[in-house]
Amino acid sequence: MQNAKDSFYMALRARLTTINPERTILMRGAVRPGILVEEAEAPVSQLPTDVFVLRWLALGADLDLDSTMVATQCELIYQTCGTQSFGGLDRGRALSQMDEEVLAMIHPFYTPKLNYAATPPAAMLTQVFWDEPEFAPITIQRDRLSRTATTIVYSYQEQGE
Amino acid sequence: MVSTWFSAPAPVTRRVRAYFAPVNRSTQTPELFDPSQQGCFNLEAPPAPWIDLGWIQGFARKPASKSTSLLTGIPAAPLEQARETLETQVSLQFLNWTKLTMALATDSQHMNLLTPASAAAPSACGAEALPAVNPQSGSTSTSIQLASADAARFAAGSIIAVDVDYAGQTGYVGSPIAGAFVRQALADVDYIRRVTFNVALVSQVNATGLVLAQPLPGGAPAVGSKLQAIVGFVDREGGSFYQEWSGLFVSQGSQGERIFFHYPRLQTMAGTEEAISPLNQKHQNGQSRILLKGQFLALPVTDPLDGERVVCYRSFLPAAHALV
Numbered sequence: 379m380q381n382a383k384d385s386f387y388m389a390l391r392a393r394l395t396t397i398n399p400e401r402t403i404l405m406r407g408a409v410r411p412g413i414l415v416e417e418a419e420a421p422v423s424q425l426p427t428d429v430f431v432l433r434w435l436a437l438g439a440d441l442d443l444d445s446t447m448v449a450t451q452c453e454l455i456y457q458t459c460g461t462q463s464f465g466g467l468d469r470g471r472a473l474s475q476m477d478e479e480v481l482a483m484i485h486p487f488y489t490p491k492l493n494y495a496a497t498p499p500a501a502m503l504t505q506v507f508w509d510e511p512e513f514a515p516i517t518i519q520r521d522r523l524s525r526t527a528t529t530i531v532y533s534y535q536e537q538g539e
Numbered sequence: 540m541v542s543t544w545f546s547a548p549a550p551v552t553r554r555v556r557a558y559f560a561p562v563n564r565s566t567q568t569p570e571l572f573d574p575s576q577q578g579c580f581n582l583e584a585p586p587a588p589w590i591d592l593g594w595i596q597g598f599a600r601k602p603a604s605k606s607t608s609l610l611t612g613i614p615a616a617p618l619e620q621a622r623e624t625l626e627t628q629v630s631l632q633f634l635n636w637t638k639l640t641m642a643l644a645t646d647s648q649h650m651n652l653l654t655p656a657s658a659a660a661p662s663a664c665g666a667e668a669l670p671a672v673n674p675q676s677g678s679t680s681t682s683i684q685l686a687s688a689d690a691a692r693f694a695a696g697s698i699i700a701v702d703v704d705y706a707g708q709t710g711y712v713g714s715p716i717a718g719a720f721v722r723q724a725l726a727d728v729d730y731i732r733r734v735t736f737n738v739a740l741v742s743q744v745n746a747t748g749l750v751l752a753q754p755l756p757g758g759a760p761a762v763g764s765k766l767q768a769i770v771g772f773v774d775r776e777g778g779s780f781y782q783e784w785s786g787l788f789v790s791q792g793s794q795g796e797r798i799f800f801h802y803p804r805l806q807t808m809a810g811t812e813e814a815i816s817p818l819n820q821k822h823q824n825g826q827s828r829i830l831l832k833g834q835f836l837a838l839p840v841t842d843p844l845d846g847e848r849v850v851c852y853r854s855f856l857p858a859a860h861a862l863v
Contacts, residue, residue, distance in 0.1 A: 444546035487553065488793055503545045503860040507793035532551070532793065537542040 379448045382506045382533030389489035431455045445534040457524030473523045506533045547861035550792030555598040558589040558787040561716040569803035570785035574854035597632040627837045632830040644831035646807045647778035648719040654768040671765035680754040702735035715757045782807045794858035801852040809834035
């Protein structure tokens, strides 16, 4: 299922670079698209703002099928304080823009499954697919607005996985 | 060793997309869909003449064919089966209101409300209309050339109907899609433009004519066609005309596989009916979406392959690398 998780993340990352190439983050000295996987980064006490943080949660499997189907719950967390140039008064607009980017990133609701442990990544036989996201209400912490969008990512286990 | 195949479980889909194409009512010729040649089409751009009606919901197929057993022996036991009747029904809900979805959701002719003339007497199907104007040569399916005085009668956002004058004929009228069957001669010169499916939205108006936001279903205006503005649509419950279209429904699975349901002949079979769908399921009395309900009876065609009479073709294009 790691291949499915990697493929989902890489699909969203590639789409984000097209949707909003200016949404980036400086990580370990490198400028990257503004989306990261929480479990693949160093632990932090406060998640970064103005980027998308992907968090993997529940896991389920349907073992009765010819190919086992795995369902993984994915939470996309994003938050913003607005911009300094507007004194943070644009934080609502900034969060709305991130909402729109989530809607654009998740469409279409599938992507080819690749094995990113190989170099270059090896195409697999099936596709990873997911549901429409469920958006949670905004959470307000002082001047910080945050939201989570949750979806279920499905994939079929292939031979050798 | 790298695997080159996988065992695909049952398709997983999110929704169904509908396409319709006109049946030539005069010759009773339905539109055929060949999944072997056309099955990989872009869902956003179906092959001509199929018209994309978008995603639908509540798509249900209800086989109503009956078989009977030929019994033999004591005690009697089935020896063979024979098909007694051939019938199937299709129902669905359209997620948009357009000329075509409204027409498909009614069991009579569907009419355009022509822009009324000044002080015209009221009529339930639309009053006497403003006179039609003549398209000039050089018009296309997306651009109508007009004299500047005629162009000035339209505005961006207008809806237009393009078809010929009614000249007293009987039978099917409307081109290229039959919009009604005239049993006896009528007096309304605009009647064909009242029932035509050849309608489109105007996006721009300039001194030389109109630019359309969508192509006319009938293509470039035919010789003798005229143009009138319409304000909306009306249909009636009752009457003797039944819409008949070829229908194609597509489900795309999560692995890229496709299921097609192709009905060469679908006739509407129920009166106008709407479904109410609350936008917020927890607030049933709040804002609600009104969905057009379509109910169809599938009529048979004779398959030239072997002479069998059939009502539906179900095709399946498996996912790449899936075991079959």
